[in-house]
Amino acid sequence: MLALMEDDRPDTRSGLERARARLASVFGFPVFRAGQEEVVATLLAGGDAFVVWPTGGGKSLCYQLPALVRPGTGLVVSPLIALMQDQVAALTELGVAAAACHSNLPPGELAAVERRLRSGELDLLYVAPERLLTDRFLALLAELPLALIAIDEAHCVSQWGHDFRPEYLGLAVLAERFPGVPRLALTATADPPTRREIVARLGLGEARIFLASFDRPNLRYRVVDKQGDPRRQLLDFLGAEHAGHCGIVYRFSRAKVEQTAAWLSEHGVAALPYHAGMSAEERRATLDRFRSDEALVVVATVAFGMGIDRPDVRFVAHLDLPKSLEAYHQETGRAGRDGEPADAWMAYGLQDVVNLRRLIDAGEAEEGRKQIERRKLDALLAYCETTECRRRALLRYFGEELAAPCGNCDTCLEPVATWDATVPAQKALSAVYRTGERFGAMHLVDLLRGEATEKMRRHGHDRLPTFGVGGELDAKGWRAVFRQLVARGLLAVDADGLNVLRLTPRAWPVLRGEERLALREERRPEKKRRRASAPAAGDEALFPETRRFEALRALRKELAEAAGVPPYLIFHDRTLQEIAARVPATLAELAGVPGVGAKKLERYGERVLRALREGT
Ligand code: ADP
Ligand code: ZN
Numbered sequence: 001m002l003a004l005m006e007d008d009r010p011d012t013r014s015g016l017e018r019a020r021a022r023l024a025s026v027f028g029f030p031v032f033r034a035g036q037e038e039v040v041a042t043l044l045a046g047g048d049a050f051v052v053w054p055t056g057g058g059k060s061l062c063y064q065l066p067a068l069v070r071p072g073t074g075l076v077v078s079p080l081i082a083l084m085q086d087q088v089a090a091l092t093e094l095g096v097a098a099a100a101c102h103s104n105l106p107p108g109e110l111a112a113v114e115r116r117l118r119s120g121e122l123d124l125l126y127v128a129p130e131r132l133l134t135d136r137f138l139a140l141l142a143e144l145p146l147a148l149i150a151i152d153e154a155h156c157v158s159q160w161g162h163d164f165r166p167e168y169l170g171l172a173v174l175a176e177r178f179p180g181v182p183r184l185a186l187t188a189t190a191d192p193p194t195r196r197e198i199v200a201r202l203g204l205g206e207a208r209i210f211l212a213s214f215d216r217p218n219l220r221y222r223v224v225d226k227q228g229d230p231r232r233q234l235l236d237f238l239g240a241e242h243a244g245h246c247g248i249v250y251r252f253s254r255a256k257v258e259q260t261a262a263w264l265s266e267h268g269v270a271a272l273p274y275h276a277g278m279s280a281e282e283r284r285a286t287l288d289r290f291r292s293d294e295a296l297v298v299v300a301t302v303a304f305g306m307g308i309d310r311p312d313v314r315f316v317a318h319l320d321l322p323k324s325l326e327a328y329h330q331e332t333g334r335a336g337r338d339g340e341p342a343d344a345w346m347a348y349g350l351q352d353v354v355n356l357r358r359l360i361d362a363g364e365a366e367e368g369r370k371q372i373e374r375r376k377l378d379a380l381l382a383y384c385e386t387t388e389c390r391r392r393a394l395l396r397y398f399g400e401e402l403a404a405p406c407g408n409c410d411t412c413l414e415p416v417a418t419w420d421a422t423v424p425a426q427k428a429l430s431a432v433y434r435t436g437e438r439f440g441a442m443h444l445v446d447l448l449r450g451e452a453t454e455k456m457r458r459h460g461h462d463r464l465p466t467f468g469v470g471g472e473l474d475a476k477g478w479r480a481v482f483r484q485l486v487a488r489g490l491l492a493v494d495a496d497g498l499n500v501l502r503l504t505p506r507a508w509p510v511l512r513g514e515e516r517l518a519l520r521e522e523r524r525p526e527k528k529r530r531r532a533s534a535p536a537a538g539d540e541a542l543f544p545e546t547r548r549f550e551a552l553r554a555l556r557k558e559l560a561e562a563a564g565v566p567p568y569l570i571f572h573d574r575t576l577q578e579i580a581a582r583v584p585a586t587l588a589e590l591a592g593v594p595g596v597g598a599k600k601l602e603r604y605g606e607r608v609l610r611a612l613r614e615g616t
Helices: 015-025 036-044 060-069 081-093 107-118 135-142 166-177 192-201 230-241 254-266 280-292 325-332 350-362 367-385 390-397 422-434 441-449 454-458 475-487 505-511 544-563 573-582 587-591 598-614
Strands: 049-052 073-077 098-101 124-127 146-151 183-187 208-211 219-225 247-250 271-274 297-300 315-318 342-348 418-420 491-493 501-503 518-520
Touching: 015 036, 015 060, 036 049, 036 060, 036 208, 049 192, 060 073, 060 124, 060 146, 060 183, 081 098, 081 124, 098 107, 107 135, 135 166, 146 166, 183 192, 219 390, 230 254, 230 315, 230 342, 254 271, 254 297, 271 280, 315 325, 325 367, 325 390, 350 367, 350 475, 350 491, 367 390, 367 475, 422 441, 422 475, 422 501, 422 505, 441 454, 441 475, 475 491, 475 518, 501 505, 544 573, 544 598, 587 598
Parallel strands: 049 183, 049 208, 073 124, 073 146, 098 124, 146 183, 219 342, 247 297, 247 315, 271 297, 315 342
Antiparallel strands: 418 518, 491 501
């Protein structure tokens, strides 16, 4: 149990007052963030809650704080071991008694955790669903006072959601087995149908629902067209805007992850791969470096991310399309959790669309599931091709309407022109039709451009009326037309693996001239923009504040290495900046800086003050 001064005398304060005190003394936060206090109050009053807030919204505190205030242990169901370990490490660092219980635990440690649980010593226990739902464990819990039950990543219970985990379905029994224990479901990704499913499946009909905006105003959304080697585009983007920054690059396959990481390293960017095919040690090594290196790019499949709560990730780049807009929102949400400007950058092209469509069609899933996936992909493609404010398009998917264009996305910063593409679209569609719906975009572009290739002559396509009618666009322009026709569902991709394009019923109104079609003008290659960046190290003209910040950062690195934890678990950048700005002279003044709780003050306070005295 927490041994803080305020526990030493009988406590007559209300639960909420005690929660507020703990917020400051344990977590070092002066005030609640929007919504947190209401959720905490609901649980303290014994009610259930369902919290749908985006990544970085501050969900963890909603169960951590009431677990400290209510008698008994707070149980947190979590699907991923890495996520549990991170949380337990962070809590331990704050002086909270927390442990994790999952199938990877060596037998000896498992027994130790159970002993601590029985003795009532634990404030928080993180547990994997399959472990929780064993008869033995449920029986053990039935004998203990539980402060609350939190179900993290609650969308895993929904088949409509993007990360369905069958073992989550079993969590429905918690309501019956532990009546009277307040329950809290949390998720960062839930469109309206997913939300309804979570409430139904977890028996949260009585729960108060807390919805927060999915907007992440500090993220700048950008989608660029793939031109040639997308790695080159990425490198230009990194060089222009993110030199020396920490970021994540998502790729679809393990092979591409490996190639891209190697390629970036060859081109002077510190980059490491991460995917599920690597050994546990290799993954652990990448994770450790990601936590501790100031500047590192991790190239990863989606296996990387859940549970990574490094706050100063400055960009997330997608070199392949994510699976859905929920996945995109969640993956990009890992950037800029500290609230500072960060980039969500994506390169996408026709081949991505073809690959994803084919993957769904050729997949093993039953037809109902495939239909859900197709609708999700359509929504994602509409986002990629949108000509309006990108943030608006994204938020609309989550059931939110943004009052005005955001001013911080590519379409706002550089409005996209559209053009009347009806005639070129008709030409492209008839090229598909006239060749018997048996060819891919490459050949069709050649046909429109009048390239008399060997393949063209072999099929007699050089004698078709559509041969060479497409002089108004170059090959790149035609590829963009085909991509948008596929993205908008006028053309479909066959599941045969050969990228064959077919007409869909939606093509006919355009072909017959009943409907006009506006397409987006292709973007010019990105102009190099340079963001004001911190002065380079060694710069003599450093401001005193920057110098203090650098001194504090050096101290943090030292403390982190000594404690064997990532630097941001010692102090966030935000906290260091605040210290550098305020220059506290005493421990009491230092305690007033947001992010400096009692434990941190006790452990690191003197060292921080000394660094300030010496570093300036
Ligand atoms: P989520 O689980 O919703 O993704 P977290 O719980 O990890 O978000 O919180 C995101 C960040 O916000 C963390 O770094 C956390 O320490 C910080 N945070 C949470 N609540 C507060 C608060 N009341 N004041 C200041 N920072 C907070
Ligand atoms: Zn915008």
